[in-house]
Amino acid sequence: MGSSEDDGITAATAPTPPAITGGLSCISLVLRSLLFAATGASIAVMVTGKQTKEIISLPPFPPLVMVAKFDYSPSFIRYFVAATSVACVYSLVSAVGTAVWLRRPNSASGTLSFLLAFFDALILGIVASATGAGVSIAYVGLRGNSHVGWIKICNMFDKFCWHIGGSLVLSGAATVILVLLVMLSTFSLHRRSRR
Amino acid sequence: MGSSEDDGITAATAPTPPAITGGLSCISLVLRSLLFAATGASIAVMVTGKQTKEIISLPPFPPLVMVAKFDYSPSFIRYFVAATSVACVYSLVSAVGTAVWLRRPNSASGTLSFLLAFFDALILGIVASATGAGVSIAYVGLRGNSHVGWIKICNMFDKFCWHIGGSLVLSGAATVILVLLVMLSTFSLHRRSRR
Structure with missing residues (x-):
């Protein structure tokens, strides 16, 4: 009887997480590693996006050289790279934190x-805003806007636009990973509250 | 002694929240009301943004009439309005949920x-991406981009740009409110896990 009472109190107050919490942390670790890969690759693909185009003109004029590269959109694409870099560093730090926690769960x-649940959501907001900014500029580059006379540039700089598109697909993937991480980290908090 | 044991077990398992949890819920309710106001106002200011400009030409030609309005940017600004509308509806539903919970806390x-913590974060992502998309297009409208020949339009359509700017400031405020809500809802979950 005494043993039964002890068991009941231990179940209500014990800080040791059950096996399923360790499983959730393992999934979290995998997702954070994927986030690191996606954001790192997104930055790399974006900053290496450069294309030079020669427009042939009649002699004696030299050909006109036009260059498209990521830092020709000084505000948005730089914000995109800065925000994705923050997410990349965060994924590394939080993965290390999760790994340490897996070794010493108590x-x-x-x-x-709590910190993971909050910062996962904050980084989701940052990456989503950067992806939104990048996609909107890329869409104008792809389609143009005839109402205000903004011409499309992707028919001239196809290789450059493929870089931008690839980078945005990767940051979109990072956004999806962050939604899954938010779901996981809030669910972990919820499970702790029910123990 | 028996009374003391009963108290201990009650403290570990009782679902009734303490007064501070009710206080957090009140703050949450106020923030959700502010979110509703900010997103509702942001949509209203955006969709009413329209400016007609007459460019005087020499007789016998009639003056050239140019119109700027929000649905001339069919993809991004519409996405902005759709995303902000989702946040507006969510703020209403979640405020009702919080109010019901305040009356029947158990x-x-x-x-x-758990649902509030997850959906607050998800809506933060949606509003942040819409704000990012809106700001990036508005910035090109304000400054132009000489590298790709996109002209600035805010020197012609100043009233229209003030509408866009006002709407984006309100959606920025909504983003800040959502960050506070995420902090509050994850902290509430965290507090529950420590009881």
Whole structure:
């Protein structure tokens, strides 16, 4: 009887997480690694996007050289790279935190779960805003806007636009990964509240 | 002694939230009301943005009439309005949910806290991406991009641009409110896990 009472109190107050919490942390670790890969690749593909185009003119005039590269959109694409870099660094730091927590699950895991849930959501907001900014500029580059006379540029700079598109697909993937991470980290907090 | 044990077990398992949880829910309700106001106003200011400009030409030609309005950017600004509308509806639904929970705090409050924490973060992502898309297009309208020949339009359509700017400031405010809501809802979940 005494043993039964002890078991009941232990189940209500014990800080040791069950096996399923470790499983969730493993999934979280995998997702954070994928986030690191997606954001890192997105930055690399974006900053290497450069295309030079020669427009042939009649002699004696020399050919006109036009260059498209990522830092010719100084505000948005740089914001995109800065925001994706923040997410990339965060994915690394949070993956290390999750890995340490997997080895020592009882050390301040409640605070860590709270911080992960909050910062996952914050980074989701940052990456989503950067992706929104990038996609909107890329869409104008692809389609133009005849109402205000903004011409499409992707018919001239196809290789450059493929870089931008690839980078945006990767940041879109990072956004999806972050939604899954938010779901996982809030669910982990929820599970802790039910123990 | 028996009374003390009973108290201990009650403290570990009781679903009734303490006064501070009610206080957090009140703050949450105020923030959700502000979110509703900010997103509703942002949509109203955006969709009413229209400016007609007459460019005087020499007789016998009639003056050239140019119109700027929000649906002349069919993809991005429409996405902006759609995303902000989703946030507006969500703020209303979640405010009602929080108000119901304040009246009946013991009814499925754990699941509600989890859903609020997850959907607050998801809506933060949606509003942030819409704000990012809107700001990037508005910035090109304000400054232009000489590298690709996109002219600035805000020197011609100043009133229209003030509408766009006002709407984006309001959606920026909605983003900040959502960050505070995410902080509050994850902290509420965290507090529940420590009880």
